[in-house]
Amino acid sequence: MLEVFFIKQDLPINEQIRAKEVQIIDDEGNKIGPILINEAIDMAYEKKLDLVLVAPNADVPVCKLMNYGKYKFEQSKREKEAKKKQKVFELKEIRITPNIEEHDFSFKCKNVKKFIEDGNKVKVTVRFRGRELNYLKLGEETLNKFIEELSDVALPEKKPILEGKNMFIILAKKVEK
Secondary structure (H helix, E strand, O other): OOOOOOOOOOOOEHHHOOOOEEEEEOOOOOEEEEEEHHHHHHHHHHOOOEEEEEEOOOOOOEEEEEOHHHHHHHHHHHHHHHHHHOOOOOEEEEEEOOOOOHHHHHHHHHHHHHHHHOOOEEEEEEEOOHHHHHHHHHHHHHHHHHHHHOOOOEEEOOOOEEEOOEEEEEEEEOOOO
16 A cells, blocks of 8 residues: 655655756765756656755756655754754743832842843833822832842843833843853
8 A cells, every 4th residue: 555645845846846957966966967857857766766946046947856755854853953942031020019118129139130040031010009100200219229239130121111000121131241
């Protein structure tokens, strides 16, 4: 029984190639002169390989003899490896009020420091409720106190920003030189 499976294709292969004449690169990497497409497809079938169009815009389109399934598998493997090496960071948020007590402040600072050392960015938000909106300076001072306290491990990306009833800063890890 013949098993048939389909591979998602990016490049035209075998009968999908519409050129009359193609330049061939064999499976060892040797260049074979321009030949007719039918001869090239026959050559690929003899070697039990695929004829893959790799450079369609050349004067004479360039095709390569290869195992297309194996090529796609190795390509997806490389993409997965590249994805693993990417650093993904989260944005953690710490909420405080403008009149925060000293112990609460130091506790929050300790948490922010831990988040930043883990490689995350931290959004420190001061929430104003009721009449506290009249004391925006107090909230800004609290955020500046955070920046000052964490200056050894973090830098603010921007100065404190007021958005509605919240004022916030985003702290990122300090880059070592």
